Amino acid sequence: MSIYYILQDQRKCIGCLSCEVHCKSNKGLPLGPRLGQIIPVGPKMVADLPKQAFVFMPCFHCEEPWCVPACPTGAMRQRPRDGIVYVDHTLCVGCKSCITACPWGAPQWNPETGKAVKCDYCMDRIDKGLKPACVTKCVTHCLLFGKADKLDQSRRQQFAKNVAFELDQVVSAR
Amino acid sequence: MPQEVFSICFMCTVRCPIRVEVENDEVTWIEGNPYVPGIEGAICAKGSAGLALLNDSERPQYPMIRTGPRGAGQWRRASWEEALDYVADRLKAIVGEFGGQSVVFGERTNLNTHISKTFVKALGSPNHFTHDALCKGSLNTAFRTLTGFTDAQVGVDYANSRHVVFYGRNLFESLEIKAINNLFKALDKGAKLTYIDPRVTITATKANRYWMIRPGTDLALNYALIHTILKEGLEDEEYVRRWVKGLEQLRTFVEPYTPEWAAQECGILAEDIVALAREVAADKPHVVFHYGYRSSHHPNEIYLRRSLIILNALMGAIETPGGLFFKKGLKAAGRGDIGKYVSQEFPKISAPRFDGSGSTQFPIADSSHGNPQMLAHAILKEDPYPIKALIVNRFEPLQSLPDSATVREALDKLDLIVDIDVNYSEIGWYADVLLPESTYLERGDSIQAISGLKPQLFIRKPAVSPRYDTKPAWWIIKELANRLDLGQYLPYATLEDIWNFQLKDTGAKLEDFDEKGFVVLSDKALWWDRDKDIQFKTPSGKIELASTLMENAGFPSFTPYVPVPPPPEGHFRLTVGRCAAHTHVSTQNNLYLSELVPENELWINTAPAARLGIQDGALVEVVSPIRTVRLKAKVTDWIHPEAVFMLHGFGKTVPVQTRCYQKGASDALLQENVSDHAGGSPALDETLVTVRAI
Numbered sequence: 001m002s003i004y005y006i007l008q009d010q011r012k013c014i015g016c017l018s019c020e021v022h023c024k025s026n027k028g029l030p031l032g033p034r035l036g037q038i039i040p041v042g043p044k045m046v047a048d049l050p051k052q053a054f055v056f057m058p059c060f061h062c063e064e065p066w067c068v069p070a071c072p073t074g075a076m077r078q079r080p081r082d083g084i085v086y087v088d089h090t091l092c093v094g095c096k097s098c099i100t101a102c103p104w105g106a107p108q109w110n111p112e113t114g115k116a117v118k119c120d121y122c123m124d125r126i127d128k129g130l131k132p133a134c135v136t137k138c139v140t141h142c143l144l145f146g147k148a149d150k151l152d153q154s155r156r157q158q159f160a161k162n163v164a165f166e167l168d169q170v171v172s173a174r
Numbered sequence: 175m176p177q178e179v180f181s182i183c184f185m186c187t188v189r190c191p192i193r194v195e196v197e198n199d200e201v202t203w204i205e206g207n208p209y210v211p212g213i214e215g216a217i218c219a220k221g222s223a224g225l226a227l228l229n230d231s232e233r234p235q236y237p238m239i240r241t242g243p244r245g246a247g248q249w250r251r252a253s254w255e256e257a258l259d260y261v262a263d264r265l266k267a268i269v270g271e272f273g274g275q276s277v278v279f280g281e282r283t284n285l286n287t288h289i290s291k292t293f294v295k296a297l298g299s300p301n302h303f304t305h306d307a308l309c310k311g312s313l314n315t316a317f318r319t320l321t322g323f324t325d326a327q328v329g330v331d332y333a334n335s336r337h338v339v340f341y342g343r344n345l346f347e348s349l350e351i352k353a354i355n356n357l358f359k360a361l362d363k364g365a366k367l368t369y370i371d372p373r374v375t376i377t378a379t380k381a382n383r384y385w386m387i388r389p390g391t392d393l394a395l396n397y398a399l400i401h402t403i404l405k406e407g408l409e410d411e412e413y414v415r416r417w418v419k420g421l422e423q424l425r426t427f428v429e430p431y432t433p434e435w436a437a438q439e440c441g442i443l444a445e446d447i448v449a450l451a452r453e454v455a456a457d458k459p460h461v462v463f464h465y466g467y468r469s470s471h472h473p474n475e476i477y478l479r480r481s482l483i484i485l486n487a488l489m490g491a492i493e494t495p496g497g498l499f500f501k502k503g504l505k506a507a508g509r510g511d512i513g514k515y516v517s518q519e520f521p522k523i524s525a526p527r528f529d530g531s532g533s534t535q536f537p538i539a540d541s542s543h544g545n546p547q548m549l550a551h552a553i554l555k556e557d558p559y560p561i562k563a564l565i566v567n568r569f570e571p572l573q574s575l576p577d578s579a580t581v582r583e584a585l586d587k588l589d590l591i592v593d594i595d596v597n598y599s600e601i602g603w604y605a606d607v608l609l610p611e612s613t614y615l616e617r618g619d620s621i622q623a624i625s626g627l628k629p630q631l632f633i634r635k636p637a638v639s640p641r642y643d644t645k646p647a648w649w650i651i652k653e654l655a656n657r658l659d660l661g662q663y664l665p666y667a668t669l670e671d672i673w674n675f676q677l678k679d680t681g682a683k684l685e686d687f688d689e690k691g692f693v694v695l696s697d698k699a700l701w702w703d704r705d706k707d708i709q710f711k712t713p714s715g716k717i718e719l720a721s722t723l724m725e726n727a728g729f730p731s732f733t734p735y736v737p738v739p740p741p742p743e744g745h746f747r748l749t750v751g752r753c754a755a756h757t758h759v760s761t762q763n764n765l766y767l768s769e770l771v772p773e774n775e776l777w778i779n780t781a782p783a784a785r786l787g788i789q790d791g792a793l794v795e796v797v798s799p800i801r802t803v804r805l806k807a808k809v810t811d812w813i814h815p816e817a818v819f820m821l822h823g824f825g826k827t828v829p830v831q832t833r834c835y836q837k838g839a840s841d842a843l844l845q846e847n848v849s850d851h852a853g854g855s856p857a858l859d860e861t862l863v864t865v866r867a868i
Contacts, residue, residue: 012358014346015376016754021219021766025226026203031769043374043812050812052379137205137217139351140358161362 002061002083004121005148006135007155012142015040015054019134019143026122026133033108035059035119036134056143058134059106059119061085067118070101076116079123086120089113121145176202180691182622182634184614185220185227186757187282188350189622191691192217194615194637201225201615201637209690212352219755219767220349226765227613228641232831233597234610235642244586245604247829252607254645254653261607262657264590265297268562269658274298275525276562280546280569281305285619285634286648288514289664289672290567293651295520296663300527301561303544307531308574312853313469314540316479319721319731321492322711324540327501329626330464332356334496336457339368339450341392341482343464346377347754360496366457368450370395372749373777373819374812383450389747389817390472390738390859391440396481397735398436398444399451401428403488408455410490417708418487420720420731427732439737441814458489460496468751469853472860476853477733487717493701493708500702500709501625507695510679512623512631515664528552528561531854537727539854547575547847547856550584563590567611567647572600573759573823576845576856577800594647597760603828610644612636617646618669621676627699631682632692633673648672729852744786745862746778746818748798750841759823762834773838774821775808778865783809788867795866796820796839800846803839804868818865 015038023029023036036058043050065085067076075091076098078084087098087107092115098107099116110117122132130136135145144154176195183190183204191207204224206213227233237257242248252260268276278301279294281287287304294302306314313325321328332338333356345354361367369381372389387395403409404425414421433444440447454461463485469475483492491497504511526533529548532541539545549571553561564571564585575581585591585604593605602608611617615637622632652664666672673684686693702708712718720731741747752758755770762768776794788794790809795802796818803825813819824838841858848857 014354014380014754016218016346016349017770018217018219018222018754020770021222022217024766025222031765034769043379049381049384050374050379052376136215137222139216139218139349140354141214141216 002085002121003147004061004082004084004126004145005151006056006058006121006132007144007146007151008056009142009144009158010053012140013038013054013056014140015052016139018137018139019056022133022137023119027117029110029117030112032111033117035108035117057104057106058121059085060104061121066101066103067098067107070097072097076107084121084123084126085118086123087116087118089115092116179635179637180207180633180687181637182614182619182632183217183221183224184634185224185761186349190217190221190351191632192221193691196637199638201228206351207691210352210692212355216351216355218349218351219770220757220761220764223761223764223766224613224615226767227596228615228638230765232763232833233642234595234602234608235644236610237643238608238610240606244591244606247603249608254643257607257609258650258653258657261590261592261609262654265563265654266658268589269297272560272562273525274523275301275528276560277301277565278303278528278549278561278563279565279567280549280571281567282569283543284568285622286651288516288620289648289651292515292518292663293655293660295516295523296655296660297658298521298523300523300525301544303529303531303546305546305569305574306543307539307545307854308470308547308856310467310469310855311539311543311545312475312850312855313466313479314543315538315853316469316476316483317465318540319476319538319723320480320483320487320712320717320719323500325465327625328465329499329501330462331494331496331499331627332462333359334460335360335365335462336460336496337366337368337454338462338464339454340370340377340381340464341466342371343466344371344375344377344751346380347375348467348752349754366453372814372817373751375751376754385442385446386814388439388441388738389749389814393474393478393481394431394436394439394735395442395447396478396485397428397431398433398447399485400424400481400488401431402433402448402451403455403485404428406452408451409488410459413459413490413704414488416705417492417710417717419714419716419718423732424484424719431735454489459491459494461489461491462486462497463489463491470850470855470858473848473850473857474733474736475850475855475857479853484719487719490704492717493704495701499627502627502629502696502700503625504623504629504680504695506700507629509629509681509695512621512680513676513678515675518663520663526558528558530558536849536851536854538723538729538852545849545854546571547849549575550577550581550847553584553587554580562588563592564588565592565594566601567594568596570599570601570759572604573840573842575847576842576858577847578840578842579801580847594650597763598828598830599759600826600828609650610642611647611650612640612644616640616644619646619648620672627701628697629695629700630692631680631687631695633687724852727852741816741862744864746782746865747816747859748796748841748844748861748863749817749819749859750822751819752823753821756821756823762823762826762837763831765833768833771821772834773806774824775806775838776865777808777810777813777819779813779815780809780811782815783807786865786867788865793868795868796844796863797866798844798846798861798863801843803843805839807865818863
């Protein structure tokens with residue numbers, strides 16, 4: 001697993017799909033590939049109220065990725081220093097093995113280049129001390145990017161804040 | 175290192191402040207202005223998709239003059255010189271023969287409206303209109319009848335609210351980023367959100383209370399809420415005594431409108447209505463009955479909007495933290511006002527407006543915006559006089575005006591149609607001359623003065639040079655004015671001339687924008703003292719429940735509720751709205767946005783759909799009394815069985831917009847042209863339709 005993680009505050013996500021366009025416009029992608037996707041679930045009645053979830057699914061940057069060993073050319077690789085899984089486009093031959101291998105459908109097909117393309121946490125931005133495009137420009141700031149071990153703390157703090165003010169709201173927001 | 179340009183987004187009319195990164199005259203990054211509270215880098219899908227607009231080859235790239243029949247797509251390329259001469263020559267001939275009033279100019283309100291209004295007045299025409307009435311004319315009038323201020327002069331202090339009640343105000347899909355983040359701040363602190371709508375929108379799914387109200391009956395609910403508040407003494411007594419005129423008339427009026435009565439009409443339990451009144455009152459005055467944004471649904475719209483504002487008045491929530499506030503302008507911040515060319519003297523214009531705005535048709539509507547739903551009637555009937563030329567900028571008569579097929583017919587009667595546009599719009603494709611406007615990333619515009627609790631100035635600066643042979647509208651209008659010997663009314667040559675003229679009395683300098691892209695003119699929030707110093711602009715200086723403005727014009731302040739019968743079997747009330755991915759009619763062809771939402775669907779409730787044999791995803795025919803359209807059905811439990819719903823702005827007919835061409839259907843073809851003549855808005859949700867499986 002990469003040392004980074006994107007945590008989504010489901011309560012604040014309004015399913016506006018902006019993160020998808022932030023990603024695509026930053027990477028200059030054509031029609032087709034959607035690297036970080038919002039998957040809407042619901043609405044469904046929860047405690048007499050219609051609730052809908054919008055699950056953000058970028059690449060999980062697995063500790064033991066399915067896609068890396070499946071790649072015959074070594075284009076799909078993991079950065080040793082932080083575990084980010086990315087495609088070296090100079091080596092990709094467009095065989096789509098990674099697309100087949102990934103259980104979550106993270107690698108996408110770029111019809112313009114004839115190669116695979118996937119979420120790399122915008123590692124060029126990370127290397128400049130910035131955050132991924134999706135996180136930087138999220139409308140409600142519901143996406144949090146950081147080191148996986150630190151994000152745990154921010155969630156606890158958020159939970160504590162909620163409990164401090166209104167317990168029933170925490171329950172209904174689940 | 176990329177160059178940093180602060181500017182203002184224009185993918186929609188909210189106009190969020192942005193920070194743009196540029197390398198070698200290419201935009202590489204657009205984000206929300208990180209220095210603006212409530213924005214902090216945030217931008218929506220449309221904002222990021224500005225890059226796709228900038229680089230799109232499917233937008234007008236040079237001036238075009240029509241060579242075939244209107245709408246046939248036969249054009250020749252023209253130079254700016256030739257196209258502007260062509261337009262000016264024809265305008266000159268038309269004004270010479272039929273008078274200045276025969277020219278109508280329509281636009282969506284924008285930063286250069288003071289320039290286009292100046293041009294039209296100089297031309298001797300009273301006929302400048304904006305899109306406003308089609309969206310919220312009745313809200314504008316409602317606010318003026320009660321407070322003397324327009325809706326545009328009122329804001330909501332979401333961040334400090336304890337309870338916000340939305341009536342179809344789908345904030346989380348219409349996306350005002352600052353407002354959304356301020357509302358979340360309040361929800362974080364335990365504020366409640368009540369959402370009332372015949373349709374489960376995304377906003378509904380974030381609420382603490384949701385009511386699927388019978389479509390068209392919100393007014394009945396409000397009368398019952400007012401009834402309950404006054405009966406139980408839940409109002410803010412001191413505030414009401416000090417600021418409200420006509421309470422006893424209101425009390426008598428709402429007497430018969432009990433929660434039990436409203437329960438029947440709205441399909442909401444009487445005890446729930448009472449509970450809401452009590453719950454909101456417990457948090458008064460830091461509460462908001464949101465008065466709405468689009469306010470063009472029914473012919474009695476003004477009464478619904480007034481009832482919402484009255485609920486705020488009863489809660490003492492007007493000019494109150496956590497409630498509504500009046501926006502303070504530059505003068506309140508001790509500055510001189512921003513310069514506007516339209517403030518100068520013009521030769522007297524004696525002709526009345528073409529649309530009867532502020533007179534015959536809509537006596538108390540805001541005639542500074544006009545009532546464009548009268549356009550087809552005025553052209554076809556030559557009532558009150560012949561109209562010969564239409565110039566539009568960023569306005570889409572063929573998708574925004576109800577009964578758009580009749581509008582198209584009326585356009586055929588015109589001698590000249592000119593469109594100044596960033597897109598190949600429906601009207602652009604039907605025009606005689608298409609003058610391509612540079613996108614907001616390629617141009618600067620007049621400075622934006624934002625009134626509010628802390629008045630501020632923002633600036634749109636060009637981030638890159640134009641990709642094609644396009645020009646800013648302020649330049650186009652000035653060039654036309656020069657050719658009509660009216661250039662002296664617009665005494666500028668460059669963008670900097672406009673900016674310096676505007677800033678002259680404000681005490682702000684152009685360099686003040688350099689660091690963060692905006693200038694804050696007051697350190698502290700400017701509130702009037704709600705105990706003794708709210709400066710209502712009504713004749714009585716109070717909130718006029720009994721309205722001088724209405725009654726002088728012959729409209730009653732209160733009017734009995736007219737029941738809304740369920741639609742006949744097989745009929746549905748057509749409701750329309752928007753989604754987070756698109757701006758009304760203007761973004762359907764955007765590379766990234768068309769991918770997110772490529773077409774609209776007809777939401778129809780599962781039970782009637784089953785009776786009609788309509789399958790989810792199947793093509794259906796929607797028939798209104800005036801037109802028939804086809805689109806896919808979305809069969810769902812999440813809409814009231816009496817209503818169907820479709821997104822606005824689809825069903826495009828311009829072939830060069832390949833991504834959205836003939837995708838989905840246009841609501842404007844179905845909507846009958848009926849209006850609220852007191853408030854000024856068309857009644858866009860008044861049409862009943864039938865739906866057939868194909």
